[in-house]
Amino acid sequence: MAETIPGTLMSAAEPRAPGAAKRAIMGSAPGYMFLLPWLIGFLGLTIGPALASLYLSFTDFDLLTSPEWIGAQNYVRMLTADPKFATSMQVTFLYVIFSVPLKLVFALLVAMALNKGINGLTVYRAVFYLPSLLGGSVAIAVLWRQLFARDGLVNAFLANFGIEGPSWISTPTYSLWTLVILSVWQFGSPMIIFLAGLRQIPQDVYEAASLDGASKWRIFYRVTLPLLTPVIFFNAVIQTIDAFKAFTPAFIISGGTGGPINSTLFYSLYLYQEAFAYFRMGYASALAWVLLAIIGLFTAFSFLTSRYWVHYDE
Amino acid sequence: MTSEAIAAPPQDREEQRHPFVSLLIHAALIAAAILMLYPLLWMLSASLRPESEIFGSTSLWPSSISFDSFIDGWYALSLPFGRFFTNSFVIAILSVIGNVLSCSLAAFAFARLEFWGKRFWFALMLGTLMLPYHVVLIPQYVLFLKLDWVNTFLPLVVPKFLAHDAFFIFLMVQFFRGIPRELDEAAMMDGCSPWRIYWKIMLPLSLPVLTTAAIFSFIWTWDDFFGPLIYLNDIRNYTVQLGLRSFVDSTGDSDWGGLFAMSLLSLVPVFVFFLAFQRLLIEGIATTGMKR
Numbered sequence A: 001m002a003e004t005i006p007g008t009l010m011s012a013a014e015p016r017a018p019g020a021a022k023r024a025i026m027g028s029a030p031g032y033m034f035l036l037p038w039l040i041g042f043l044g045l046t047i048g049p050a051l052a053s054l055y056l057s058f059t060d061f062d063l064l065t066s067p068e069w070i071g072a073q074n075y076v077r078m079l080t081a082d083p084k085f086a087t088s089m090q091v092t093f094l095y096v097i098f099s100v101p102l103k104l105v106f107a108l109l110v111a112m113a114l115n116k117g118i119n120g121l122t123v124y125r126a127v128f129y130l131p132s133l134l135g136g137s138v139a140i141a142v143l144w145r146q147l148f149a150r151d152g153l154v155n156a157f158l159a160n161f162g163i164e165g166p167s168w169i170s171t172p173t174y175s176l177w178t179l180v181i182l183s184v185w186q187f188g189s190p191m192i193i194f195l196a197g198l199r200q201i202p203q204d205v206y207e208a209a210s211l212d213g214a215s216k217w218r219i220f221y222r223v224t225l226p227l228l229t230p231v232i233f234f235n236a237v238i239q240t241i242d243a244f245k246a247f248t249p250a251f252i253i254s255g256g257t258g259g260p261i262n263s264t265l266f267y268s269l270y271l272y273q274e275a276f277a278y279f280r281m282g283y284a285s286a287l288a289w290v291l292l293a294i295i296g297l298f299t300a301f302s303f304l305t306s307r308y309w310v311h312y313d314e
Numbered sequence B: 001m002t003s004e005a006i007a008a009p010p011q012d013r014e015e016q017r018h019p020f021v022s023l024l025i026h027a028a029l030i031a032a033a034i035l036m037l038y039p040l041l042w043m044l045s046a047s048l049r050p051e052s053e054i055f056g057s058t059s060l061w062p063s064s065i066s067f068d069s070f071i072d073g074w075y076a077l078s079l080p081f082g083r084f085f086t087n088s089f090v091i092a093i094l095s096v097i098g099n100v101l102s103c104s105l106a107a108f109a110f111a112r113l114e115f116w117g118k119r120f121w122f123a124l125m126l127g128t129l130m131l132p133y134h135v136v137l138i139p140q141y142v143l144f145l146k147l148d149w150v151n152t153f154l155p156l157v158v159p160k161f162l163a164h165d166a167f168f169i170f171l172m173v174q175f176f177r178g179i180p181r182e183l184d185e186a187a188m189m190d191g192c193s194p195w196r197i198y199w200k201i202m203l204p205l206s207l208p209v210l211t212t213a214a215i216f217s218f219i220w221t222w223d224d225f226f227g228p229l230i231y232l233n234d235i236r237n238y239t240v241q242l243g244l245r246s247f248v249d250s251t252g253d254s255d256w257g258g259l260f261a262m263s264l265l266s267l268v269p270v271f272v273f274f275l276a277f278q279r280l281l282i283e284g285i286a287t288t289g290m291k292r
Helices: A016-056 A073-080 A083-115 A121-134 A138-147 A153-159 A172-185 A188-200 A203-211 A216-244 A248-253 A267-277 A281-309 B019-048 B068-074 B081-112 B118-130 B134-146 B154-161 B166-177 B181-189 B194-205 B207-223 B226-231 B240-251 B256-288
Strands: none
Touching: A016 A281, A016 B081, A016 B118, A016 B134, A016 B154, A016 B194, A073 A281, A083 A121, A083 A172, A083 A188, A083 A216, A083 A267, A083 B019, A121 A138, A121 A188, A121 B019, A121 B256, A138 A153, A138 A172, A138 A248, A138 B019, A138 B240, A138 B256, A172 A248, A188 A216, A188 B256, A203 A216, A216 A281, A248 A267, A267 A281, A267 B134, A281 B134, B019 B068, B019 B256, B068 B081, B068 B256, B081 B118, B081 B154, B081 B166, B081 B194, B081 B207, B081 B240, B081 B256, B118 B166, B134 B154, B134 B226, B154 B207, B154 B226, B166 B207, B181 B194, B194 B207, B207 B256, B226 B240, B240 B256
């Protein structure tokens, strides 16, 4: 009590301070006991390695001999003398730019269709969600490899119409698109988040709008969409970060090469090759930090621009 | 009270739409559902038909059922797939235990205990959610190499016991905060230690979130390809995902039947979880925005 009354009983309060501080630290003990496993992991597996990789990104390191400091050479090489880096950037950005918006549009469309208490909601939702759950596995990448092979299911289907399709996965102009389709196929989880968001919009807002004679399209454009912007924002950020990190499908479909002619050389795949096929660990660390910078910049940019288009309550 | 108010709230009624519009929407949804499931069903049927019938057919019904592909696929590599399934199960189950234990401990500290620097650590924990794994990849590899852990399950399992998947901490903190504080305050008054409160009050009341975390850690570990690819290079330690990858590499496109059969089997555990816990999974995604 004493310390809350300024100017009075200060002398009485003062000797308490060290005791209180001590108690606070003693009181911290259980907290740190519970936190211990995470704390060890955080220091030993996250912060420590992150700092180490920042250091390694300025070195030449092949895992066998100790790292040799070469200044910013890795970064310079990346930007000036590494066409594969430029290609992997281009492939990854194309993938992000096409897969994320397409996936979100599908997710929103289906969520809108499912929103208004449709019969069989749970069945539809389960069916549309299933590919999201399975999609990250090697099995689905294997399936995709066959679907878009020369004698695969897609071409067997096209043959019914007399069309002879190419081998989609081994034609550089199409191979990336098979991966975009694979990503869009997994629209289920953003769809579920959209559904949850649509449920949050109070019914009376719609009633007021339709009483005012607003058309369906106008209600969607003026009411639903603005009220849904926080969810759209969230989904867009999460899906974009995820798309930047994509690895498994490109690895399986191209047999680990990123081919044909580097057309599926995702950034993560390139980084993996540099690190674990060529053992250029310093260079791979620099690649990792560039990826972090890109994701960081993108996230910062999203949050900064969000105030112009994302509507939060109050 | 009017019948309107007694009936289900407007958004839970189908009649709001014109019957024709409603029919159209159902037709579009069913078409989309068939299109999405078709590849999966086709893979199922392809693995059940004789190899000669796989190609050039879009039909889902095999002319005759044959389990040859499963037998061929199971023994296609130098070790039977049973070995890879066992390895995957061991890694996944250890990961589930590790994640649930270590993340719930940390989450309890963040949600219920007061300690010096709590906000600071919490902010850092949230920060790690955004960190791409690439940034810690190489030093972690060097660390595990120095510890002589490469080619064992340890690099895949030990991080789970150190709450490395901060996402689950976040998930659990959210849930713990919803549990009434009166419960543990009353227990505290009765002289209960934090350990007992954690073990006897929090965990039993948190079964839904613990289950969600357990299922997702199982599925994510089961599906993980990158970790095993880097750390396991002896075929005796391969997981199912690595086995499938070797299968693709060794047979190329020549044994689709066996490859499909094994791919299908690799999806079974995930599918079973989906059937059994569908609602919990969907709620988990809806409330926290998990990516899949």
